[in-house]
Amino acid sequence: MSATRMDLRKLELIGIAIIAVLILVVLPLALDAFRLNLVGKYLTLAFVAVGLVLCWGHTGILSLGQGVFFGLGGYCMAAFLKLEASSPANTKIQSTPGIPDFMDWNQITEIPWFWVPFKSLPATLILVLLVPAALAFILSAPMFKRRVGGVYFAIITQAMAAVMTILIVGRQGYTGGINGITDLRTLLGWDIRPDFSKYVLYFVCCFLLIGCIFLARYVVGSKLGRILVAVRDKEDRVRFSGYDVSSFKVFVFCLAASISAIGGAMFTLQVGFMSPSFVGIVPSIEMVIFAAVGGRHSLVGAVAGTLLVMWGKTLFSESFPELWLFAMGGLFIAVVLLFPRGLAGLFTDQLLPRLFNMRFFGRSGERVSPAPAE
């Protein structure tokens, strides 16, 4: 077992290298600026999938509200960019110059207190990581302390996603409502809209993603990672061994939230807006499917799954819009019924053994079952 474990870790390194070459070299050379920007958008969602591999695949915490964390990261970044774009010089036609346009339309004359910290970039960057982690902590700490898990946790995170969407849409004066925060222009005076800036942001996004994968890989490979897997498989036994299970779960949930938020912030920078359509229930469940398609235990798989599903979505909805939902629905069912370990599982269980006569898991191997029964 320990030998195959080492082999799998090595294999994962090769996988990360392949993904890195693909997104850093192959795609930028093969695609035009518009398509590359699209891939950059997909990659920001891959951050969420990486977070889900940590908290769902490795710890057994299924969250149906990861879109909330993605959105919070995105909104923090958007708030900074919006304040910069609403300088008194840019907004002198408004009745109150110097505040974002949607606030002006909603008869707000002063920047609300929770917008004030976003005037500074360092504060914004810290808040991008802290705000989602704080919400994740508030949500998860009382629940895991009381040993609420599995299905119940999933439903409550889903309700959280619903609350967040209703709040953002309902409080138009503070959040931009259903349109979101749009018309973002510059980052510290650097115009983010031309093609060249998009290229730069794409590479920043790639490096951050690879960094997050290595961070997650470090967590998974450390002693902490072993405990997390043990919690997933037999939570009670870990508790009886004297570990404070809830703290581990809270930590990994907050970490996943912060990683998702980095994706959200990069999304805002690359796409130039943030809206509630990435926060709610539907996008949150789609994010879970990215991780499921790629393989819920595999960090590389999560990125591959995100790229494949999003690419399929773009392709299908361009040419056969009515087929897209059928294909997506079929994908959900197929992943669950036919290959619960996702693409990464197909690769290590089917393809490699046939090619190289290697076997990583026993025929009745203990890790073949995808998720423990609650």
Add this chain to the structure above:
Amino acid sequence: MFGYTFGELGSILAMQTFAGLILFSIFLLMALGLAIIFGQMGVINMAHGEFMILGAYMTYLTSHVFQNYAPGLFGGYFFVAMAVAFVVSGALGLLVEWALIRHLYARPLDTLLATWGLSLILQQAYRSIFGPREVGVTLPDWMMGSLPVTETIEVQINGLFVMGLTLIITGIVALLLFKSKWGLQVRAVTANRTMSGAVGIDTRRVDRLTFGLGCGIAGIAGSAFTMIGSTGPTAGQLYIVDTFLVVVFGGAQSLLGTIFSALTISQSQSTLEFFLTGSMAKVITLLIVIGLLMLRPQGLFVLKVRK
């Protein structure tokens, strides 16, 4: 107070309570089917809303059949429509259990993903068959209008009808669960699946019937909806969070809990709506439910089950 006289305030309160009661009936109808499936079987059926929409579309079709072929009997089409909705949704439920759910009993979180996929497929199917726009049904004459109670208070007849319907269906479900042999078997399987199998209960069959019945009730709920609002392909998704919260808040395995939590949630929402905007009332209600669930994770009414 708020610029109203006491008489007006009383009427507003009465009307608001009535609106809350209609909301309660809807919540309860939606949650009943889910409570059976989730509470008794532990399966998370994210396609529950789509089963309701199926019932609504069946009602729409039935009303058209009656309009075109038997206009004289139009006043009674609704009862036929409910039966059709129950049978079609229930049959689809049985099929889905056979094709999908029975493979996933050991993995409750995966039923969530699979049934979400199912809900996407059903939504697109409705869009392809019935078109993307919302459809409404024509109500028979006797269901339109309202009954005056006092000079300032009046109640809608269709609202009263939905309430009566909810009462009857809840009664039938309670009878089925607590007085029939099947109900005894369901409760036995819930309490201890292995032991029930050992004493000769066909747990597979019980599961299939339970799932079918839950989906059938969803169909009736959808049928009742058409009296109050219109139906579109994606309408089911709007209700799914509310419905799950009602079930979880009440305590998943308790019928009484489901009834009580539907009442609490609907009344607090309709009362808050009077003071705040609709969306803020919804947010506060959801936050209260989330907060209470954090304090009391098993829900309001806990059924003692040996695991």
